[in-house]
Amino acid sequence: xxxxxxxxxxxxxxxxxxxxxxxxxxxxxxxxxxxxxILRFSNFAHGDTMALGTGFVILFTxxxxxxxxxxxxxxxxxxxxxxxxxxxxxxxxxTDRAVYRFYRQQKAAPVILVIVSMxxxxxxxxxxxxxxxxxxxxxxxxxxxxxxxxxxxxxxxLAEGLAFKSTQALTILTAVVVVAALFLFLNRTRTGKSxxxxxxxxxxxxxxxxxxxxxVAVTWMISAGLAxxxxxxxxxxKSFKAFNYFQLLLPIFASAIVGGLGNPLGxxxxxxxxxxxxxxxxxxxxxxxxxxxxxxxxxxxxxxxLSTDYKFAVSFAILIVVLLFKPTGLFRxxxx
Amino acid sequence: MNTSxxxxxxxxxxxxxxxxxxxxxxxxxxxxxxxxxxxxxxxxAAENMTGGYGAADILHDCTLTVEKGQIAVIVGPNGAGxxxxxxxxxxxxxxxxxxxxxxxxxxxxxxxxxxxxKGMGFVPQTNNVFPSMSVExxxxxxxxxxxxxxxxxxxxxxxxxxxxxxxxRQPAGELSGGQxxxxxxxxxxxxxxxxxxxxxxxxxxxxxxMDELFDRIIEVARTGISILMVEQNARQALxxxxxxxxxxxxxxxxxxxxAALLADPEVxxxxxxx
Numbered sequence: 086x087x088x089x090x091x092x093x094x095x096x097x098x099x100x101x102x103x104x105x106x107x108x109x110x111x112x113x114x115x116x117x118x119x120x121x122x123i124l125r126f127s128n129f130a131h132g133d134t135m136a137l138g139t140g141f142v143i144l145f146t147x148x149x150x151x152x153x154x155x156x157x158x159x160x161x162x163x164x165x166x167x168x169x170x171x172x173x174x175x176x177x178x179x180t181d182r183a184v185y186r187f188y189r190q191q192k193a194a195p196v197i198l199v200i201v202s203m204x205x206x207x208x209x210x211x212x213x214x215x216x217x218x219x220x221x222x223x224x225x226x227x228x229x230x231x232x233x234x235x236x237x238x239x240x241x242x243l244a245e246g247l248a249f250k251s252t253q254a255l256t257i258l259t260a261v262v263v264v265a266a267l268f269l270f271l272n273r274t275r276t277g278k279s280x281x282x283x284x285x286x287x288x289x290x291x292x293x294x295x296x297x298x299x300x301v302a303v304t305w306m307i308s309a310g311l312a313x314x315x316x317x318x319x320x321x322x323k324s325f326k327a328f329n330y331f332q333l334l335l336p337i338f339a340s341a342i343v344g345g346l347g348n349p350l351g352x353x354x355x356x357x358x359x360x361x362x363x364x365x366x367x368x369x370x371x372x373x374x375x376x377x378x379x380x381x382x383x384x385x386x387x388x389x390x391l392s393t394d395y396k397f398a399v400s401f402a403i404l405i406v407v408l409l410f411k412p413t414g415l416f417r418x419x420x421x
Numbered sequence: 422m423n424t425s426x427x428x429x430x431x432x433x434x435x436x437x438x439x440x441x442x443x444x445x446x447x448x449x450x451x452x453x454x455x456x457x458x459x460x461x462x463x464x465x466a467a468e469n470m471t472g473g474y475g476a477a478d479i480l481h482d483c484t485l486t487v488e489k490g491q492i493a494v495i496v497g498p499n500g501a502g503x504x505x506x507x508x509x510x511x512x513x514x515x516x517x518x519x520x521x522x523x524x525x526x527x528x529x530x531x532x533x534x535x536x537x538x539k540g541m542g543f544v545p546q547t548n549n550v551f552p553s554m555s556v557e558x559x560x561x562x563x564x565x566x567x568x569x570x571x572x573x574x575x576x577x578x579x580x581x582x583x584x585x586x587x588x589x590r591q592p593a594g595e596l597s598g599g600q601x602x603x604x605x606x607x608x609x610x611x612x613x614x615x616x617x618x619x620x621x622x623x624x625x626x627x628x629x630x631m632d633e634l635f636d637r638i639i640e641v642a643r644t645g646i647s648i649l650m651v652e653q654n655a656r657q658a659l660x661x662x663x664x665x666x667x668x669x670x671x672x673x674x675x676x677x678x679x680a681a682l683l684a685d686p687e688v689x690x691x692x693x694x695x
Contacts, residue, residue: 125441190449194431195440275565278554282562285551287445291534292543293608294566297449342438408438419441 091376093245097234098372103364104357105253105322108260111356112315113333114340115267115349116308122284122347122419123304124185126198131337133209134177134309135316136330140217142169142317143224143325150226158228158251160321170313177309178302180205189301206331213327222325225252252321263314264353267307271349276303284347284419332397336363339400343407345418354415359400367393447513447533454530456539459522464489464647465616467510469519478517479505480671485649487616487664492638492648494662494679496655496692502671503651504546504620510649511543511618512536524615538566542614546621546651549605552594556585559593559604563611571611578607581637599630603637610641617641619650635661656693659683667692 113135120128128134145165156164184205188198231254234246271277276299283290283300291297316330323329340359344351369387378384391399407414434440463486473479479502487493495503508514510521512533520529528539537543551559560578564571579586582603588596593604602622609617622638623631631654639661642648652658659665662679667688675688682688 121441125444127439188428191426191428193428196431196434197428199439278558278562279565281554282551285553286548288447289549289551291445291447292537293562294534294537346438
């Protein structure tokens with residue numbers, strides 16, 4: 086019985102939250118890795134694209150709620166999501182037209198594009214705060230739980246409760262669908278293949294008649310779409326705070342680099358690796374340890390390796406270790 | 422890449438976690454001029470080409486012509502401008518003088534991409550495949566500009582290079598050098614070009630594979646496709662050439678049929694090692 090309790094506690098506090106968080110990071114890292122693979126620079130504005138996109142989704146959610154529109158047990162934000170994606174895509178394509186295209190036509194060195202993306206980041210960052218404010222916003226509605234801790238305890242008779250929030254379930258489900266769709270697109274469609282070809286060998290792609298402007302536009306659209314989905318899921322799961330998304334940039338980049346920049350499969354693996362490490366290092370293992378270990382060995386302290394305030398240090402440390410020992414990432418990336 | 426443009430100066434950045442190397446050198450399409458009808462003359466006539474990458478000229482009044490279904494080979498010492506001459510024909514070089522005519526049209530003002538649409542196929546010396554994509558996908562990308570059904574062309578390529586059919590699902594980057602060259606040639610053939618340009622197709626492959634590749638190139642020419650080829654292995658290349666050009670310092674030194682050049686004692690002594 087103790088062993089079952091330990092498993093339930095582990096699921097409840099580590100596996101489920103980390104899986105949901107990992108799915109959010111993976112979606113974010115996929116966008117970063119696509120831009121890196123095809124446009125050849127790290128897009129520092131990605132975190133703020135997430136924030137801005139989520140801001141649009143929240144505005145649409147409020148509007149729908151004010152009209153009395155609801156999505157049953159699912160959050161209203163899910164109806165607002167496609168609208169938010171469309172607005173964000175238009176915004177990002179406008180940015181590309183107004184800012185990035187000039188540098189692309191100049192054949193600017195990628196490092197200049199990195200700095201350009203930082204400028205875009207500051208603008209987006211300011212715009213988000215200006216439009217939706219800096220306060221914490223909770224915009225989830227509908228059913229709170231798929232599995233309720235109290236009901237679980239009553240049903241199983243275990244001492245530990247298992248809570249599975251509907252936003253977590255939604256995150257994992259959406260991530261699976263989106264990732265599957267993305268891989269189908271990249272491997273099966275003509276446009277997807279032309280994007281891979283452009284990423285592989287730009288000159289040869291041009292010689293084959295692939296239109297670079299179309300490839301770039303589609304890349305921005307997919308990346309923006311992924312950013313809004315990831316941002317909205319993160320906001321539903323935790324809460325929306327403009328600054329949080331800026332901070333998410335570090336774990337997202339860590340995920341993309343750990344998996345191997347430019348490799349979509351790596352971005353997903355990296356996302357989950359970073360999420361599980363962050364949660365694992367900052368979780369107080371006392372409860373689980375008390376259940377499985379004999380009483381004499383049970384820890385006296387919290388058995389927490391790092392305070393949750395330091396969770397970003399975990400992704401940073403992993404990032405540095407990977408860059409030192411396997412700079413191409415765990416999966417073969419396009420860097421180096 | 423020239424660095425006279427300050428936007429192209431990366432200030433020594435080598436951080437691959439924020440930028441990715443290897444962007445293309447080709448200009449993006451849309452800036453070229455239009456083709457002008459210019460009937461008469463050989464199938465491909467690149468005449469009096471003068472120009473280079475920067476201020477200094479590499480090509481001086483260089484002329485290359487190919488008739489339909491013929492093989493023309495450019496040979497010459499290192500640094501003679503052989504590859505540059507071919508790039509000039511393909512529009513990857515700004516010409517200060519001369520013109521390029523293909524099949525009765527003056528295409529001097531066209532971008533490389535537009536020349537592909539006009540029936541030129543170009544196989545660069547290096548980086549001539551999409552390494553992470555399968556052989557089949559490489560061929561598919563070769564046919565990207567075609568809106569019709571290209572499966573029969575793919576079958577023709579597989580007939581020409583049977584090994585590619587066996588390896589169709591394998592990433593091109595995992596193939597041997599010779600097989601990779603076959604993918605590269607196959608990719609260029611997918612547009613059904615009228616003129617196929619090969620920049621040192623046998624660079625870095627074994628002698629057996631080289632003979633094999635030359636045989637295949639003759640087969641391609643027999644289907645009516647003109648071939649313009651730069652070769653380091655001058656003797657073998659001239660043996661299959663209908664027309665040979667010996668370039669020295671960006672200018673034509675000797676021009677004749679392949680057999681005549683091979684028989685010329687002066688050419689033999691100076692360029693073919695006796």
